Amino acid sequence: MNLAAAANENLANTSNTLIYSAMAIYTLAFLAHMAEWVFGSRSKVGRTAAALTGEKAAAPAVTVRSTAQAGGTAVLDRPKVVTRSAAGSRDVPDGVGAHGGTEKGDLYGRIAVSLTTLAWLIHVGGVVTRALSVERAPWGNMYEFSTTFAAVAVAVYLVLLMTKKNVRWLGLPLVTTVLLDLGLAVSVLYTASDQLVPALHSYWLWIHVSCAIISGAVLYMGAVATLLYLFRDRYEAKLADPAGKQPGAFAKSVLERLPAAATLDKFAYRINATVFPLWTFTIIAGAIWAEAAWGRYWGWDPKEVWSFITWVAYACYLHARATAGWKGRKAAYLALIAFACYLFNYYGVNIFVTGLHSYAGV
Amino acid sequence: MTAKTDTRENEPDLGAAGSQLSTAPKEELSLPSLGPIGWARWFWRQLTSMRVALILLFLLSLGAVPGSLIPQTSINPVKVDEFKKQHDILGPLYDKLGMFHVYSSVWFSAIYLLLFISLIGCIIPRTWQFVGQLRSRPPGAPRRLTRLPAYATWRTTAEPEQVLEAARRTLKKRRFRTHVVGSAVASEKGYLREAGNLLFHIALIVMLVAFAVGQLWKSEGGKLIAEGDGFSNSLTQFDDFKSGSFFDTDDLAPFGFQLDKFVATYERSGPQTGTPRVFRADVTYFSGADGKEHKTSIKVNEPLDIGGDRVYLLSHGYAPEVTVKDGTGKVVYEGAVPFLPQDQKNFTSSGVVKVPGAKTKDGKKNQLGFQGFFVPTFGGKGSGSMFSVFPALDNPRLTLTAYHGDLGVDSGLPQNVYQLETKNLKQYKKDGAPFAQMMEQGQTMKLPNGDGSIRFDGVKQWASFTISHQPGNELALGGAVAALLGLAASLFIQRRRVWVRAEPGPDGVTVVEIAGLGRSESPKLPEELADLAYALQPDAPQAVDEDGEKPASTSPAPDSEDSAEPSDSAGNADPSEGARA
Numbered sequence A: 001m002n003l004a005a006a007a008n009e010n011l012a013n014t015s016n017t018l019i020y021s022a023m024a025i026y027t028l029a030f031l032a033h034m035a036e037w038v039f040g041s042r043s044k045v046g047r048t049a050a051a052l053t054g055e056k057a058a059a060p061a062v063t064v065r066s067t068a069q070a071g072g073t074a075v076l077d078r079p080k081v082v083t084r085s086a087a088g089s090r091d092v093p094d095g096v097g098a099h100g101g102t103e104k105g106d107l108y109g110r111i112a113v114s115l116t117t118l119a120w121l122i123h124v125g126g127v128v129t130r131a132l133s134v135e136r137a138p139w140g141n142m143y144e145f146s147t148t149f150a151a152v153a154v155a156v157y158l159v160l161l162m163t164k165k166n167v168r169w170l171g172l173p174l175v176t177t178v179l180l181d182l183g184l185a186v187s188v189l190y191t192a193s194d195q196l197v198p199a200l201h202s203y204w205l206w207i208h209v210s211c212a213i214i215s216g217a218v219l220y221m222g223a224v225a226t227l228l229y230l231f232r233d234r235y236e237a238k239l240a241d242p243a244g245k246q247p248g249a250f251a252k253s254v255l256e257r258l259p260a261a262a263t264l265d266k267f268a269y270r271i272n273a274t275v276f277p278l279w280t281f282t283i284i285a286g287a288i289w290a291e292a293a294w295g296r297y298w299g300w301d302p303k304e305v306w307s308f309i310t311w312v313a314y315a316c317y318l319h320a321r322a323t324a325g326w327k328g329r330k331a332a333y334l335a336l337i338a339f340a341c342y343l344f345n346y347y348g349v350n351i352f353v354t355g356l357h358s359y360a361g362v
Numbered sequence B: 001m002t003a004k005t006d007t008r009e010n011e012p013d014l015g016a017a018g019s020q021l022s023t024a025p026k027e028e029l030s031l032p033s034l035g036p037i038g039w040a041r042w043f044w045r046q047l048t049s050m051r052v053a054l055i056l057l058f059l060l061s062l063g064a065v066p067g068s069l070i071p072q073t074s075i076n077p078v079k080v081d082e083f084k085k086q087h088d089i090l091g092p093l094y095d096k097l098g099m100f101h102v103y104s105s106v107w108f109s110a111i112y113l114l115l116f117i118s119l120i121g122c123i124i125p126r127t128w129q130f131v132g133q134l135r136s137r138p139p140g141a142p143r144r145l146t147r148l149p150a151y152a153t154w155r156t157t158a159e160p161e162q163v164l165e166a167a168r169r170t171l172k173k174r175r176f177r178t179h180v181v182g183s184a185v186a187s188e189k190g191y192l193r194e195a196g197n198l199l200f201h202i203a204l205i206v207m208l209v210a211f212a213v214g215q216l217w218k219s220e221g222g223k224l225i226a227e228g229d230g231f232s233n234s235l236t237q238f239d240d241f242k243s244g245s246f247f248d249t250d251d252l253a254p255f256g257f258q259l260d261k262f263v264a265t266y267e268r269s270g271p272q273t274g275t276p277r278v279f280r281a282d283v284t285y286f287s288g289a290d291g292k293e294h295k296t297s298i299k300v301n302e303p304l305d306i307g308g309d310r311v312y313l314l315s316h317g318y319a320p321e322v323t324v325k326d327g328t329g330k331v332v333y334e335g336a337v338p339f340l341p342q343d344q345k346n347f348t349s350s351g352v353v354k355v356p357g358a359k360t361k362d363g364k365k366n367q368l369g370f371q372g373f374f375v376p377t378f379g380g381k382g383s384g385s386m387f388s389v390f391p392a393l394d395n396p397r398l399t400l401t402a403y404h405g406d407l408g409v410d411s412g413l414p415q416n417v418y419q420l421e422t423k424n425l426k427q428y429k430k431d432g433a434p435f436a437q438m439m440e441q442g443q444t445m446k447l448p449n450g451d452g453s454i455r456f457d458g459v460k461q462w463a464s465f466t467i468s469h470q471p472g473n474e475l476a477l478g479g480a481v482a483a484l485l486g487l488a489a490s491l492f493i494q495r496r497r498v499w500v501r502a503e504p505g506p507d508g509v510t511v512v513e514i515a516g517l518g519r520s521e522s523p524k525l526p527e528e529l530a531d532l533a534y535a536l537q538p539d540a541p542q543a544v545d546e547d548g549e550k551p552a553s554t555s556p557a558p559d560s561e562d563s564a565e566p567s568d569s570a571g572n573a574d575p576s577e578g579a580r581a
């Protein structure tokens, strides 16, 4: 074995160590999030529930002030802009968050986010050293794909947090699934670092696969928000109908802390709509690459078929949002189906179906 | 990022202000008036409605599923046959349903054709409508601006005309289309959203047309070539060939090439030992009538472009060179025989040599057939047959068993060149066991009874190519790029209207009202409105109250239910905080 190869093997081992360390810290973040939810629920439970059903919540107006270009010399008073929600929407305020408005809960939440950030840095280190060890993009097999995927998902979450978006409620589901994903990667999908077959030697690998990973990670956020929307929507519907069946204590304690159904729905829509063009581009880039590698841009290979199905399913969802009678829950189910298609394309097709793409190794 | 969720078209109290903010078709559920024309119109309306488009889209994705799970003739006919053999009931049923060629089946075609008819039926009226909208002006301000989703007001010392003029100027500078109606400026922006949406849907049609052209006029053939051999682009030269319905074999472009050398290198050490590093086919090609020759190389992701056709490198392997002598001592076969790899990693390969012209030493017809294995790097014998441990030619061995009799090649029926038809052949035996010999390069295997010999001379490499002709690629790419641009415009641009009204209040002081309406709710709209109000301040400064203090702002016009506390509802006031749209 020559020196370079030995160095690469060292790097590969370093990468594995880093991934395991990241998992350990993600686990701590998971526990901190759990603490956030548990301590958060101890008090203030009644407060937001009252706000939800109370008279005041029905106020249709919210005041927003544009903060752009504030400060400066001449202090001009900026007229307040009053906004109104669309007719027929529930106008329920967002929940306070997992911490339930308690300081202790909030502290744990902050600890969880800090731990997630730390774990993510180590995680990225693991992905990068893996890439260095094989001297190529770290997306040659499902192990590498999974670890990169999780890193991008956490990155998206952290960026949203940094831009002051109200997404901390995503923390627990995200960290949980990242742990599952990494666990699956290191146990079932692990592949020793390996070179790419020449068919994968192409700059389109960088373009196509990186876009696929980013799209997937962002679509995943959308799917989580959609799922939570469905729960929260049912919860709000129950509250709005005091004569009907009321939510149980546990459901209430969890769901009342989430953002309002309308907020979740919009968040999911905006996330999905924003990455849809990127997903479209991913497929186009794949077609261009296929044209160069196999002589046809579209050949109904299983991977291509499922990308197409996923794409059409998301197009369906976007259409539903513009179709009377299909907004809300129905559109949300479509969004979940669409994401299930993405997941199947990634796990299902690689494992159960053989096609041209399967040479990348499970 | 825009958020456009709840279409506001149908809000009752906005009047004309919210009309025509998009060109999406309205839903019509009413039953048709009687008569065939009524029904036809009803049917057409239904087909081109959003609801039916949605259902068809859903069916399209559902319909694509079976093709990825059931073997397809176009992709792997062998698997289809296997499947049919294994499933007595499902096989014929699937056959009837077209499940083995889903993407060209009647029902799948029906779905996408209906979808595209719906699409065309949708685009044409929408385009007309959009042109109309571009020609007309934004609608005048609704009577009560407080009803709009974003609203602000203040009192100013400036005259109403002065304010309106300033508003018009400011809005124009921000590329709104503006005009003054009565005491208000009406303006609109973001038409590119609609244009993008139309472009996207038109591009979908372009892509479908390009795909159809590609399918109908394409041709694709495969050819396996050993080093030193050549190929010229005519039907008889292909190992296999398929083409679209409208392809004419006279259309095959005149060109050809010869495989000079195939280069493959492999990682020799470290954890990636044996992984290929380079695959390259060095070829000499000519194109057109003049036949001038050029040298180039073809790699896996770098096909050769010749006169609109493309030559792709598909796979490679080894072709042992052998010399066969028959019983009379005459050389009856000499050349390289391509063996197919059984193991893609280390290239343990198998193949056959057919020698139809051989005779016994008495001069009787005695066709010879050899079947065997080739390994580039001998790694020992596993359970019976030998195996290779490295893909490069380090220590090649050829192991053959031999048959004689009738090869079955004289019947005229096409035969698989990689398989021996052993029905009328007898295997040479030695001590009751099949006669076999493992040879190193240069060694000879002598057949029993003096029936001849076969010598393992050397090894060449072969490469297989796909030669494809596919028109419409550029059109498809153009359509895809247009679709992407249209989609981005459609999703990221928000169409919105802004009205500014300036009228003298009851006390004679000018009241400025400014309100915005998007096609859907967006957090950007209030921000934009606040910016606009801010930009208007120099021309419409806030009026100072009697006691010399500027009011922070006047509260929204006292419009009964709208005056509900705007400022402090439930702590979600900051638009930048969260996805509260």
Ligand code: HEM
Pocket: A312, A314, A315, A318, A319, A322, B022, B023, B024, B025, B047, B048, B049, B050, B053, B057, B115, B116, B118, B119, B120, B122, B123, B197, B201, B204, B487, B490, B491
């Ligand atoms: C080939 C099938 C089709 C695909 C893949 C498709 C895809 C899409 C996508 C992805 C959008 C979202 C972009 C946006 O919101 O602006 C959209 C919007 C839209 N589509 Fe389609 N579409 C198809 C067929 C149709 C048909 C047949 C109609 C007419 C009935 C139609 C009418 C519309 C309209 C009106 C919008 C805009 C919705 C809005 O204003 O928000 N589409 N389409």
